[in-house]
Amino acid sequence: MKNTDTPHLQRSLGFTSAISIVIGTLIGSGIFFKQGSVLENAGSSSMAIFAWIFGGLITLTGGLTVAEIGxxxxxxxxxxxxxxxxYGRLLGFLSGWMQIxxxxxxxxxxxxxxxSILMVNFFGLGPEWKIPLAVITVIGIGALNLLENRVGAAFSVITTIGxxxxxxxxxVFGIGWGHYDALGQTMTTLTHNHxxxxxxxxxxxxxxxxWILIASLGGELKNPQKLLPQAIVGGILIVIAxxxxxxxxxxxxxxxxxITALGDQAVAHLATSAFGPLGGKLLSAGIIISMMGTINGKIITFPRVVYAMAKRQDIPFxxxxxxxxxxxxxxxLATGFIILLATIMMFLFDTDRLSDLCVFTVYIFYLLAFFGVFILRKRNPNQARPFSTPLYPxxxxxxxxxxxxVIISEIQNDPAGVLLFVGTVxxxxxxxxxxxxxxxGK
Structure with missing residues (x-):
């Protein structure tokens, strides 16, 4: 007989919450802080625009593929x-271990x-405040997610709108009042980081x-077979645009x-130049809220992976x-565990390098999931598929x-970091x- 008194996660999240979590998780710091890095490595403005589109298409094909599995x-x-x-317990464990x-x-x-870079500028503080502000914000958002899951989801909706x-x-301002040609600008100076x-x-x-983090909430969506692919695909398309x-x-x-000279300050400079000091601060506040929404989406989802692994007794405690x-x-407690590890990493790693390495690491397991679509179709040819990947195969x-x-590019770019992260997995x-x-033995 099923024990109805066993604690379980609530299926209370609908489409608005799901797509807000996808969009809110995606639109965070990357688009605001990676403009200089993308442009410098691409070598020209045309190739930089194409890089953002190409990255979006890679993400979209991945989303369409994983949506069938989800x-x-x-x-x-x-x-x-x-x-x-x-693939079985061993690779399943490694994928979960990698995530947590x-x-x-x-x-x-x-x-x-x-x-925290924006927050320091916003409050007029010294650089020594960057890590403390980052830690305080993560802890605060984590505390919010210790309430009912609808509270965190509601915060995602609010920050996505904000x-x-x-x-x-x-x-509107950049396209409407900009005086440069977005296409055809060539870099005249390239650094050793190119x-x-x-x-x-x-x-x-x-x-x-x-984009895949919404899948971690599959047990809390009202109709996951329908909502999961809709939220993943719809959210990615909106973000590409x-x-x-x-x-x-x-x-x-x-x-x-x-843009490359300003680096991670390029968008902040645009805001101040376009709207003045006060307008720039208000715009920076909006971007900070955007990033809080991204952190919120991740703090909603990753503890669910910890929870799922602990339920299978795959991890200590x-x-x-x-x-x-x-x-x-x-x-x-799973939420507190993730926050603790994130805090440690803030003190140990450079932010920009950390962002590239975490993408590389997860793509190793994304690849396994992409191959998994072919395996599932061969293994269960007659199984009903609530969502089928279009234009298969x-x-x-x-x-x-x-x-x-992605994997080859990062191995060539940072072999030492790759070795460290793979070793940790x-x-x-x-x-x-x-x-x-x-x-x-118990």
Whole structure:
């Protein structure tokens, strides 16, 4: 007999919450802070615009491919659950371990790090305040998510609406009042960091990353077979259009060499130049809110992966990490675990490097998921598919080629960082062995 008293996550999230989480998670720091990096590596304004579009298409093909899997496996855990169901416990564990030890904390730390740059400027503080402000913000948003899941989802809706104000302002002013040609500007100076088009695309993928996180809430969506693919595909398409327009707006307002010279301050400079000191501050406040929404989306989702792994007794302290608050049914201790790791990473890693490495690491497992569509269709040819990837098999093939492109580009760009992050993932294997021996011996 089923024990109805066992704590469980609530299926209370609808389409508005789902697509707001996707858009809110995607539109964060990447589009505002990666303009200089993308442009410098691409080498020209035309190639920079193409890099943002190309990165979006890679993301879209990946979203269309994973949406087919997600509609068949509407479970809490997302990528972790998909990889386990397709490839077995070992690879499933590694994908979950990667998300909770490397990718999740790293991406929260990197977004918070970028956000704190704006916060320091906004409040007129010294650079020594960047990490403390980032930590305080992450803890505050984490505390919000210890309430009922609808509270965090509502915050995603509010911040998604709020972030559209600075986005629309930048697009309208840049395109309407800019005096430069967005196409055809060539870089006259390139630094030693110039890595080529592949690294430029890799930088855009940090801006697009997060689309799969809604899958981690599969156990909390009202109708996951229908809502999951709608939220993933619809959200990605909207974000591609927004990112392309913002890039064009920035390039029309400032020459290419000035954008690369300003680096992560390019969009902030546009805001101040366009709207004056007060208007620039208001616009910066909107961007800060945007990033808070991104952090919120990630803090909503990654503790669910911790929760799903702990339920399977795949990680230490499983009983503790599966604890849900009596009223809100929120994974409070799993949330605290993710926040703790993110805080540690803020002190240990450079924000920009961290963003590239976390994208590389997750794409290793994205590739496994992309191949998984072919495996599932062969394994279960007659199984009903609530959502089928359009233009099969070409869309999954493109997503696979895109994933390979990302991995090779980052290996060439930062082999030492790649080795560190891959090593951290592999360390999970002996930990899994010890944990299983412990639980079997009880």
């Amino acid at each position: 509609a068949q496996m509407p479970e809490t855990g997302g990528l972790y659950a998909y990889i386990e169901n397709i 030890i490397v990718y999740g904390p790293a991406i929260i730390a990197s977004v918070a790090g970028f956000m 972030k559209m104000i600075p986005i629309i302002a930048i697009i 890595g080529g088009f592949g690294v430029a695309v890799l930088a855009t993928l940090f801006g697009y990353d997060g 927004i990112y392309t327009l913002i890039t064009i707006a920035v390039l029309k307002f400032m020459p290419a060499n000035q 499983a009983k503790t990490l599966t604890y849900l608050t009596p009223k809100g049914k929120s994974p409070v 070409w869309v999954p093939i493109i997503s696979i080629l895109g994933g390979i492109f 592999v360390v999970g294997l002996p930990i899994l062995y010890l944990v299983k021996r412990y639980y079997q």
